[in-house]
Amino acid sequence: MMSTQLLKINNLTVAFRTDEGVFNAVDDVSFHINRGEIVGLVGESGCGKTVTALSILRLIPSPPGIIEKGEISFNDRDLLKFDATQIRKIRGKAISMIFQEPSTALSPLQRIGRQMVEALQLHEKLSKKEAWNIAENWLEKVRIPDVGERMFAYPHQLSGGMQQRIMIAMALMLEPELIIADEPTTALDVTIQAQVFELIREMRQEQTSILLITHDMGVIWEMCDRVLVMYASRIAEEGTKTSIFSEPAHPYTRGLLKSIPKLKGTKERLKAIPGQVPSPLQYPSGCHFRDRCPHEFERCAKEAPQLINLSDGHKVACFIANKLIEA
Amino acid sequence: MNETATTKTILEVTDLKTWFPIKRGILARTIGYVRAVDGVSLSVKRGETLGLVGESGCGKTTLGKTLLRLEKAQDGDILYDGRDIFALSQSELRGLRRRIQIIFQDPMSSLNPRMNVLDIVTEGLVEFRMIKGSVEENAIRLLNEVGLDKDAIYRYPHEFSGGQRQRINIARAISLRPDFVVCDEPVSALDVSVQAQVINLLIELRDKYNLSYLFISHDLSVVSHIANRVAVMYLGKIVEYGSTDDIINKPMHPYTKALISAVPVPGTDKIKKIVLKGVIPSPSAPPPGCRFHTRCRNVMEICREKEPEMTRSGSRQVWCHLY
Numbered sequence: 239m240m241s242t243q244l245l246k247i248n249n250l251t252v253a254f255r256t257d258e259g260v261f262n263a264v265d266d267v268s269f270h271i272n273r274g275e276i277v278g279l280v281g282e283s284g285c286g287k288t289v290t291a292l293s294i295l296r297l298i299p300s301p302p303g304i305i306e307k308g309e310i311s312f313n314d315r316d317l318l319k320f321d322a323t324q325i326r327k328i329r330g331k332a333i334s335m336i337f338q339e340p341s342t343a344l345s346p347l348q349r350i351g352r353q354m355v356e357a358l359q360l361h362e363k364l365s366k367k368e369a370w371n372i373a374e375n376w377l378e379k380v381r382i383p384d385v386g387e388r389m390f391a392y393p394h395q396l397s398g399g400m401q402q403r404i405m406i407a408m409a410l411m412l413e414p415e416l417i418i419a420d421e422p423t424t425a426l427d428v429t430i431q432a433q434v435f436e437l438i439r440e441m442r443q444e445q446t447s448i449l450l451i452t453h454d455m456g457v458i459w460e461m462c463d464r465v466l467v468m469y470a471s472r473i474a475e476e477g478t479k480t481s482i483f484s485e486p487a488h489p490y491t492r493g494l495l496k497s498i499p500k501l502k503g504t505k506e507r508l509k510a511i512p513g514q515v516p517s518p519l520q521y522p523s524g525c526h527f528r529d530r531c532p533h534e535f536e537r538c539a540k541e542a543p544q545l546i547n548l549s550d551g552h553k554v555a556c557f558i559a560n561k562l563i564e565a
Numbered sequence: 566m567n568e569t570a571t572t573k574t575i576l577e578v579t580d581l582k583t584w585f586p587i588k589r590g591i592l593a594r595t596i597g598y599v600r601a602v603d604g605v606s607l608s609v610k611r612g613e614t615l616g617l618v619g620e621s622g623c624g625k626t627t628l629g630k631t632l633l634r635l636e637k638a639q640d641g642d643i644l645y646d647g648r649d650i651f652a653l654s655q656s657e658l659r660g661l662r663r664r665i666q667i668i669f670q671d672p673m674s675s676l677n678p679r680m681n682v683l684d685i686v687t688e689g690l691v692e693f694r695m696i697k698g699s700v701e702e703n704a705i706r707l708l709n710e711v712g713l714d715k716d717a718i719y720r721y722p723h724e725f726s727g728g729q730r731q732r733i734n735i736a737r738a739i740s741l742r743p744d745f746v747v748c749d750e751p752v753s754a755l756d757v758s759v760q761a762q763v764i765n766l767l768i769e770l771r772d773k774y775n776l777s778y779l780f781i782s783h784d785l786s787v788v789s790h791i792a793n794r795v796a797v798m799y800l801g802k803i804v805e806y807g808s809t810d811d812i813i814n815k816p817m818h819p820y821t822k823a824l825i826s827a828v829p830v831p832g833t834d835k836i837k838k839i840v841l842k843g844v845i846p847s848p849s850a851p852p853p854g855c856r857f858h859t860r861c862r863n864v865m866e867i868c869r870e871k872e873p874e875m876t877r878s879g880s881r882q883v884w885c886h887l888y
Binding site (some may be wrong): 268282283381397398399400420427428429430431433436446453454456457458459483484493494495497498499500501502503505507508509510511512514515 | 620621648726728729756757758759760761762764765767783785786787789790791813814823824825826827828829830832838839840841842844845
């Protein structure tokens with residue numbers, strides 16, 4: 239009997255050794271993704287969200303990155319114990335990835351059709367003709383016009399939105415159990431972004447899970463069931479979309495939501511979070527958010543807060559979150 | 566007509582066209598044009614912020630640059646404080662450059678990495694001989710205005726974060742006491758938690774110095790917060806133009822409606838989304854008739870043939886055959 243937890247990450251710590259020093263890009267991160275769920279991993283630049291995602295598929299360049307500790311359990315098997323061959327079998331098939339820049343996934347030197355056929359044949363026993371048909375089918379599903387012609391096009395001959403659709407088609411065509419999407423719509427215009435969201439919603443199979451990485455709370459609202467908020471290498475808060483938006487518990491989450499200009503909001507001065515995101519080489523001791531936090535007190539400098547349960551599924555890493563909610 | 570100083574029109578753009586020639590072949594013959602800005606008219610009053618929104622290829626950035634004569638206009642008029650900026654002499658143009666400034670999207674590329682903050686923010690003052698007192702005093706005063714510490718003056722751009730660099734850009738932009746600042750996606754490249762700080766700063770400075778802004782952005786939420794009026798651009802033309810309240814709450818043009826519908830608004834229940842089909846056509850080959858017709862849900866026969874004319878509705882202008 240398969241567990242409902244498709245992916246479980248336990249105490250993941252990823253360090254980077256650079257000329258300027260060693261730092262943890264990801265610090266003791268734990269979370270899980272259930273079958274069929276869309277989980278959002280949201281945070282600003284440098285918070286560690288992309289490194290977390292890349293670790294799952296062992297895509298962190300090493301050196302300088304090192305997975306110092308932790309467990310990444312996929313279908314109850316620890317991916318960190320897989321050798322290179324085993325990981326390669328999973329990549330693209332059981333777990334596939336969509337990147338921010340389609341150029342990362344699409345080779346500029348090969349025509350679209352050939353790239354798709356190659357990807358299909360790598361993982362499945364298919365003749366070239368069979369693979370070609372499947373590829374064409376998928377391009378139609380993602381609403382690429384003139385599919386027959388497009389199969390012979392080079393990526394640069396297509397718009398960003400179309401390249402992104404092709405990347406989505408390639409991510410879905412092998413029917414993965416988990417898709418990791420890293421800022422899939424950030425580089426796209428907002429009307430194209432709306433198309434891509436609609437597409438992802440329609441296209442994913444019943445049980446396909448998605449780990450959606452973004453810095454955009456609007457995207458989280460549109461797409462996700464559950465949310466993980468990351469700040470400066472750690473998880474600050476975890477909860478359902480509704481609880482994160484209507485009852486944010488961590489001072490960072492609260493600050494972030496208050497500071498975002500709303501489309502039909504008032505024109506009152508925005509409540510900005512003071513200061514800026516610290517550099518990983520200069521994280522404050524204890525809680526990484528404390529320099530910018532209006533509620534900082536002595537304990538914050540001495541200890542790193544652990545994730546505690548507030549209510550069903552709603553967790554927060556903050557010593558006084560409970561009091562904030564009651565207030 | 567009796568206009569008070571605060572409601573005077575400071576910028577008047579009429580039928581502006583900025584086209585980029587497409588050249589091919591050994592002889593570099595011009596075979597066509599990218600009509601980046603293709604007949605745009607708008608105006609901005611003193612102290613007013615006009616938001617300019619649109620997606621890739623709509624021409625908003627080119628329009629901003631043309632106002633500063635950083636791009637060459639093909640046709641049309643730009644009157645700044647009543648003067649035709651294309652008819653200015655060299656020395657008059659110099660004077661204009663003091664009055665209109667620009668802030669760009671990428672904070673780093675606008676800063677010379679070999680100049681320290683002191684030099685960067687006082688460069689204009691020195692050039693225009695507006696320094697009173699010591700150079701350091703002037704620099705510190707400017708940095709204070711943008712919320713940066715005086716320690717910053719001897720440091721170099723690479724030592725600062727994106728948000729801080731943008732503040733340095735803003736300090737430089739206001740150093741010459743301009744009346745008008747073109748802000749081209751000034752917060753798009755910044756972290757979300759920093760965007761609010763910079764937006765607040767821009768608003769504070771605007772109110773303090775009665776600045777006019779042309780605020781260019783693809784982010785409707787930011788624009789709706791800072792702008793008094795909004796112009797929506799698509800493929801080189803303005804499709805709708807009106808007060809922020811009207812545009813955001815009662816959009817008329819199908820493109821404006823789709824643009825607003827596409828903005829995810831956290832906290833609201835799933836409103837029926839308008840999802841446009843198709844892609845944005847290339848500005849070098851805009852569709853005939855109404856440029857938006859290839860993606861419009863309300864497309865009619867006339868839309869494919871004839872460009873829509875302007876229709877007025879109160880203080881609003883819209884270009885669409887539906888009206």
